[in-house]
Amino acid sequence: MRAYLFGKVLAELRELVLEMGLPGFRAGQLAEWLYGKHCVDIGAMTTLSKSLREMLSEKYEVGRLPYEQVAVSADGCRKYLFPTHEGAHVESALIPDADRATLCVSTQVGCKRKCAFCMTGLQGFQGQLSAGEILNQYASCPEREVITNVVYMGMGEPLDNLDAVMKSIDVFTSDYGYAKSPTRLTVSTVGILAGLPRFIEGCQAHLAISLHSPFDEERVRLIPAQRSNPIREVVRLLKGYDFGRQRRLTFEYALFAGVNDSEEHARETVRLLNGLRCRVNLIPFNPAPEIPLRPASREKVEAFQELLKDKGVVTTIRKSKGQDIAAACGLLSTRRGATPASP
Numbered sequence: 001m002r003a004y005l006f007g008k009v010l011a012e013l014r015e016l017v018l019e020m021g022l023p024g025f026r027a028g029q030l031a032e033w034l035y036g037k038h039c040v041d042i043g044a045m046t047t048l049s050k051s052l053r054e055m056l057s058e059k060y061e062v063g064r065l066p067y068e069q070v071a072v073s074a075d076g077c078r079k080y081l082f083p084t085h086e087g088a089h090v091e092s093a094l095i096p097d098a099d100r101a102t103l104c105v106s107t108q109v110g111c112k113r114k115c116a117f118c119m120t121g122l123q124g125f126q127g128q129l130s131a132g133e134i135l136n137q138y139a140s141c142p143e144r145e146v147i148t149n150v151v152y153m154g155m156g157e158p159l160d161n162l163d164a165v166m167k168s169i170d171v172f173t174s175d176y177g178y179a180k181s182p183t184r185l186t187v188s189t190v191g192i193l194a195g196l197p198r199f200i201e202g203c204q205a206h207l208a209i210s211l212h213s214p215f216d217e218e219r220v221r222l223i224p225a226q227r228s229n230p231i232r233e234v235v236r237l238l239k240g241y242d243f244g245r246q247r248r249l250t251f252e253y254a255l256f257a258g259v260n261d262s263e264e265h266a267r268e269t270v271r272l273l274n275g276l277r278c279r280v281n282l283i284p285f286n287p288a289p290e291i292p293l294r295p296a297s298r299e300k301v302e303a304f305q306e307l308l309k310d311k312g313v314v315t316t317i318r319k320s321k322g323q324d325i326a327a328a329c330g331l332l333s334t335r336r337g338a339t340p341a342s343p
Contacts, residue, residue: 002061005056007167010027038139064140073321082133102147103137103149105137107129109155110123110155116293120154131164135168153186153208158187159194183204185205187207191225196238206249208251239275249277251279253282261296265304280316282301286320286323286329286331
């Protein structure tokens, strides 16, 4: 079985060509074909000799995968179903908004974190995506050329698959890859303490922390990972880093009716985040039949926002798109035929 070239960082490509007895500059040529020219077939890499292409093809293939299905929302959002090399599937969502188009990519098949408000969490965990399978959601998207932003907010907890996530960010942001500004990338996490330092120190992508409640016991019910990753420890860790004006730190807060939408919740959120240069993004909850939670009213969301803003916290309300095709935040899932894997 041949290995895949797509998703390899430049250092890996250089190691590959040196092992084959080739000069190091061939790594740059491979990267240009894989990422700059979007090549899907080694045989089409015409700056390489025919004998070299044949030698590469004996051990490797590019490894790009086309999407299998697309659903189109009434609001213009598009949801793509991508296969993995192991025969599983993941979903990604393309979200248009005025002069920008954001691609929401997945990092795992399912998720082991079991957040109470997330359909991916109900799916359970089936496996990790490789860096190539993460990048493939961008490279094989028909609207690739108009994508302005990439958010790691799809299926899975990115910091539970940190090696692949960091490699994909390297390809996205490096000159040998897609040369995107790190300010065009955002990684969302429930706040995995073991992975946060490596992520923060290893790249300049924006960071989004899923908060959803400032109270410990309540947050455990919403986000079981709170038990081993207390939000106060996460905030304490974040205060040890300098998030300047170019790098954004956001706390995501979905409001559930009668659960976490009170004035008390808003005031405690202000106290928790005091001393951090950050913003809060309020998310209208997208309900699903399998989830007993219900969205807070628009009046509650706006009141929550006003209280935070009055206390000096930059607070926005996210627009929800793709609900009619289950592409909105928290709704991505590929449960059909899935067999849970061990964490």
